[in-house]
Amino acid sequence: xxxxxxxxxxxxxxxxxxxxxxxxxxxxxxxxxxxxxxxxxxxxxxxxxxxxxxxxxxxxxxxxxxxxxxxxxxxxxxxxxxxxxxxxxxxxxxxxxxxxxxxxxxxxxxxxxxxxxxxxxxxxxxxxxxxxxxxxxxxxxxxxxxxxxxxxxxxxxxxxxxxxxxxxxxxxxxxxxxxxxxxxxxxxxxxxxxxxxxxxxxxxxxxxxxxxxxxxxxxxxxxxxxxxxxxxxxxxxxxxxxxxxxxxxxxxxxxxxxxxxxxxxxxxxxxxxxxxxxxxxxxxxxxxxxxxxxxxxxxxxxxxxxxxxxxxxxxxxxxxxxxxxxxxxxxxxxxxxxxxxxxxxxxxxxxxxxxxxxxxxxxxxxxxxxxxxxxxxxxxxxxxxxxxxxxxxxxxxxxxxxxxxxxxxxxxxxx
Amino acid sequence: xxxxxxxxxxxxxxxxxxxxxxxxxxxxxxxxxxxxxxxxxxxxxxxxxxxxxxxxxxxxxxxxxxxxxxxxxxxxxxxxxxxxxxxxxxxxxxxxxxxxxxxxxxxxxxxxxxxxxxxxxxxxxxxxxxxxxxxxxxxxxx
Numbered sequence: 001x002x003x004x005x006x007x008x009x010x011x012x013x014x015x016x017x018x019x020x021x022x023x024x025x026x027x028x029x030x031x032x033x034x035x036x037x038x039x040x041x042x043x044x045x046x047x048x049x050x051x052x053x054x055x056x057x058x059x060x061x062x063x064x065x066x067x068x069x070x071x072x073x074x075x076x077x078x079x080x081x082x083x084x085x086x087x088x089x090x091x092x093x094x095x096x097x098x099x100x101x102x103x104x105x106x107x108x109x110x111x112x113x114x115x116x117x118x119x120x121x122x123x124x125x126x127x128x129x130x131x132x133x134x135x136x137x138x139x140x141x142x143x144x145x146x147x148x149x150x151x152x153x154x155x156x157x158x159x160x161x162x163x164x165x166x167x168x169x170x171x172x173x174x175x176x177x178x179x180x181x182x183x184x185x186x187x188x189x190x191x192x193x194x195x196x197x198x199x200x201x202x203x204x205x206x207x208x209x210x211x212x213x214x215x216x217x218x219x220x221x222x223x224x225x226x227x228x229x230x231x232x233x234x235x236x237x238x239x240x241x242x243x244x245x246x247x248x249x250x251x252x253x254x255x256x257x258x259x260x261x262x263x264x265x266x267x268x269x270x271x272x273x274x275x276x277x278x279x280x281x282x283x284x285x286x287x288x289x290x291x292x293x294x295x296x297x298x299x300x301x302x303x304x305x306x307x308x309x310x311x312x313x314x315x316x317x318x319x320x321x322x323x324x325x326x327x328x329x330x331x332x333x334x335x336x337x338x339x340x341x342x343x344x345x346x347x348x349x350x351x352x353x354x355x356x357x358x359x360x361x362x363x364x365x366x367x368x369x370x371x372x373x374x375x376x377x378x379x380x381x382x383x384x385x386x387x388x389x390x391x392x393x394x395x396x397x398x399x400x401x402x403x404x405x406x407x408x409x410x411x412x413x414x415x
Numbered sequence: 416x417x418x419x420x421x422x423x424x425x426x427x428x429x430x431x432x433x434x435x436x437x438x439x440x441x442x443x444x445x446x447x448x449x450x451x452x453x454x455x456x457x458x459x460x461x462x463x464x465x466x467x468x469x470x471x472x473x474x475x476x477x478x479x480x481x482x483x484x485x486x487x488x489x490x491x492x493x494x495x496x497x498x499x500x501x502x503x504x505x506x507x508x509x510x511x512x513x514x515x516x517x518x519x520x521x522x523x524x525x526x527x528x529x530x531x532x533x534x535x536x537x538x539x540x541x542x543x544x545x546x547x548x549x550x551x552x553x554x555x556x557x
Contacts, residue, residue, distance in 0.1 A: 354492065355492075358439075358491050359439060413443060414443060
C-alpha cells in the first residue's frame with residue numbers, strides 16, 4: 001500500500017483555513033467563538049459536511065449486500081474511505097482497518113476479545129497513570145473477568161511516563177501493553193517507539209490510543225509497528241460515531257469475533273456459523289456508512305492542507321500559548337512535559353476550574369474543565385480537575401491572546 | 416415572604432443587571448458571603464458529589480419549618496446555592512415539596528440546572544425536595 005504523502009503547501013494560511021470551518025464564524029454569547037476544546041472534539045470543514053450530506057442526498061444505500069446501483073456506489077465509497085485511512089496511516093493491508101464507533105469502541109473490541117481468548121489468572125495487562133477512562137475501564141473489566149492483574153506505569157511530576165518503572169513492569173506475565181500516544185489532559189507525547197520496542201523484545205503486543213495524536217502528527221504504522229492503534233473520527237475533523245481500529249493481520253486473525261450479526265458472517269446454520277474474513281469479521285451490522293465516508297473526506301482535507309504544515313503551526317502556537325499563559329500571575333501548569341502536543345492544563349491560584357471555565361464561556365471562549373475522564377491522574381496530582389485549553393491548526397495567536405485576557409478578567413472577578 | 420415572592424424578588428434584582436459581568440459579580444459576591452456550613456456538618460453524608468464541583472447540604476427542621484445551610488468548592492455554584500437557600504429555607508416541608516423553582520431559568524442560568532453540567536446544583540435541589548417530602552411523610556404519620 002502506498003503511503004500518501006502530504007501535499008506540500010508554502011505555509012499555513014490560517015485566515016484562509018478558518019473560512020473552511022463554518023462554525024468558526026459563529027457567535028457565542030454575542031462574541032466571536034474562540035474554540036479551544038479541540039481535545040474533546042474538533043470542528044468540521046465544509047467538505048466533510050457536504051460529503052456526508054451528499055451521501056444522504058444522492059446515494060444513500062446499504063453496503064455489501066445490494067445488487068442495485070445505489071448499493072454499489074455506497075459500497076465503493078465506504079471501501080474507498082477504508083483505503084484512504086489505510087493510506088493515511090500507511091497500513092500494509094486495507095483489511096487491517098476496522099471501522100468502529102470510535103476510540104472507546106476500538107479499545108473495548110481488543111480488550112474484550114483479547115480477554116476472552118488470551119487472558120487468564122496470573123497474566124497481567126500494562127496501562128499508564130495518564131490514561132483516559134476509555135483505556136482503563138475496558139482493561140479492568142477484562143482483568144476482572146479473566147483473573148488477570150492490571151499494572152500501571154507511574155508518571156513523574158512533569159507528567160511524563162517513568163520508563164524505568166515501565167521496564168520493571170515488563171515480565172512474562174504481561175499479555176498486552178495499552179498506552180496513550182498523547183495525553184488528553186497534559187498533552188504529553190509519550191516515547192511510543194521505546195514503549196513498543198521494549199514490549200516487542202518480549203513478544204508482547206502493544207495497543208496505542210492515538211485519539212489525541214492522529215490529528216497532530218504523521219503516523220506510519222509500518223514504521224512504528226504497534227500491534228493495534230485506535231482513534232476517533234470526530235477528533236480528526238470528521239463526523240461523530242465513526243472511528244478506526246488498526247490491527248496487524250496476524251493479531252486480527254488471532255482474535256475471536258467481538259459482536260455477532262450481519263456482515264461478519266460467511267454462512268449461518270443453527271449448528272455452525274463461519275465468520276467472514278477481515279475486516280468484516282469485526283464489523284457486525286450496518287456500519288456508519290456516512291460517518292466512514294465523512295472520515296475519508298476529513299483525511300483528504302488534512303492531506304490537502306498538509307500534516308507537516310499543520311504540525312509546524314501547532315508547535316508554534318503551543319509555544320506561544322505556553323509563553324503567554326506563563327505570564328499570568330498565579331497560573332500553574334498541570335503537566336510540564338518536554339515533548340507535548342495539543343492540550344494545556346492549568347489552574348490559577350486556588351480558583352476552582354469550574355468557575356474559571358464558566359467565566360471564560362461568558363466571554364465566548366470554549367475550554368474544558370473537570371477531570372477530563374482521567375480521575376486517577378487528578379488523584380495523582382491531588383487536584384479536583386483542571387482547566388484545559390486544547391489547540392489545533394485553525395486556532396490563531398489572537399485566540400491565545402483572547403484566552404489570556406479572558407483568564408485575567410475572570411480572575412479579577414473571582415478573587 | 417412565600418417561596419414565589421422570593422423568586423420574584425431575585426428575578427427583579429437580576430432584571431436591572433445589564434451585562435454578564437454584573438450578574439456574575441453579584442453571584443460571586445453571594446458565594447463569598449454565604450455563611451459556611453458549620454464544620455461539624457461538612458461530613459461525607461452531607462456531600463453531594465457533582466462531576467465538576469462538590470456541594471454540601473445540611474438540613475434542620477425547627478418549629479415545623481426546614482432550614483438549610485450549604486457550601487461548595489466552586490464560588491459560582493456557591494452563589495447559586497445561596498439563592499436556592501434564600502428561596503427555600505424557612506418554609507414548611509409541604510411548601511418546599513410542592514414548589515416550582517423557576518428563578519434560575521428566569522435569570523438566564525438554566526444551564527446550571529442541566530444534568531449534564533453536573534455542578535451539584537440540580538442534585539442539591541433534588542435533595543432539598545427529597546428532605547421536604549420525607550419530613551412531610553413523617554408529619555402525616557405522626
